Amino acid sequence: MLEEVQRGTSRPRPPSALAGTRFLSAFRTDEEQQALEAAALPVRTLRPNTDLLREGEATDQLHILIEGWGCRYKTTRDGSRQIVALVVPGDMANLDSLLFGRPDFGVRILTAAKTVAIPCDAALALAERHAGIGRAFTRLALGENAVLSQWALCLGRKSAQQRLAHLFCELGRRLTGENASDDVSFDLPLTQEQLADTLGLTSVHVNRTLQQLRGEGLVETANRTITLPDVPRLRDLAEFDPAYLHCGTVDTSALSPATT
């Protein structure tokens, strides 16, 4: 921790692909952020429906999504799929690869996307040198943990309506950072089948459930955009409490009021 790691501290450098991403803002100090940006590999552009990582395929890179959507998924022998995480811009797709050689899931890019990779060994070395980076990795892992726990509750104990509503609440919060404002709208490039694979349902039933939500004025869809006209009511139906998304734009304000 005594040596100056980067030459970039004083010199102007081209704005890295990570600049401004939610991923980067998980790291608190400029020094840490610059160290990470220096370790990042060039941007990759990916087409829809490409596997960034096949199930069980080893990798030595961490992938951060800059643009587009992806997912982590697992499959069963009979071919049915469960999406275990939706990866949106600013998310890391495979944090597990940092410490486990062989991921037990696949990572698929769902839309046109751009990613940036960081070699695992570089990331590990940075975590070793900067305690803040190591802690940020732990925080990211624990954050995924909280989302997965919430999904377990939804998958195990909630109706199709509630699951769908909960997912929309979660995405609204993660994507727009909204805080129960009454009207939220965002791009949702998932097919009904992908929604079904996320929620543990079939696409047919997702379709019918969506119609119910539309009929009750809780959801509007147009093109690939979804609008939530009455977030409070949707949250009530889903029993959604954003506290589990420890991240989010306004969360840290609880710790130090000097943000935003």
Add this chain to the structure above:
Amino acid sequence: MLEEVQRGTSRPRPPSALAGTRFLSAFRTDEEQQALEAAALPVRTLRPNTDLLREGEATDQLHILIEGWGCRYKTTRDGSRQIVALVVPGDMANLDSLLFGRPDFGVRILTAAKTVAIPCDAALALAERHAGIGRAFTRLALGENAVLSQWALCLGRKSAQQRLAHLFCELGRRLTGENASDDVSFDLPLTQEQLADTLGLTSVHVNRTLQQLRGEGLVETANRTITLPDVPRLRDLAEFDPAYLHCGTVDTSALSPATT
């Protein structure tokens, strides 16, 4: 193995409650282990069905289970419960509390149990000083992550039979470290209702499903002990692959059957 070392190196200290636990062995060097043991608070003895942590209740301690079983759980408004993690001896009950003040789950002790606590600030300070400790925390979080992902697949896409079989396979592996030996037996102090809350089922259906598994010779129960007479067949039914339990005693042996 080479873990006999923990108290001999310097001063005679009373054998800590953490000595020999799986939790402690997640930390690689003697120095790290001794630092953690020094930070541990006295052992607490707990009675069955006590809440170590109520849902949403803040805490400033990490709790490690020494003896007995516990669980992390979440509930819905109508009172139904989903167990999101089973905590067995050597597990940390609330790693999330290390970085998130308010856990989004409850922790309940299910049997007579003993726990040891470590103050969060002490743990954070240790992670700051020893990079290995920080990395071990990340590894623990990612391990929980892998288990939760697997549960999501089970809850979303598997039948009651498969879920039950999968849980038994997982517990057999975590508790006995077995590696597909044909006969495994261990103590299972969970009621059928607790199994149901783990698997997203009702206790009635767990009961009927258990009878099916018993009828097929895949499971035997006596007292609070469960025996798996034919682990390979049970694994096949559950589509259980222990690779996701990155921990375990013989993990590397499972890595390379096909690649030579």
Add this chain to the structure above:
DNA sequence: CGGTTCGTTGAGGCCCATCAATCTATGTGG
């Protein structure tokens, strides 16, 4: 011996899966 917890069994019903068809939008090549 009565109370409590847990396991077991039965009857009935609903939520969601399954199978299959139709409809729409988009794109492609002739």
Add this chain to the structure above:
DNA sequence: CCACATAGATTGATGGGCCTCAACGAACCG
């Protein structure tokens, strides 16, 4: 511009896995 192909959304009919309600048996215990 149309024929055609494809992906995705929509709708209907049918069935099954699991839930719900309810009761009873079994083990434990003060």
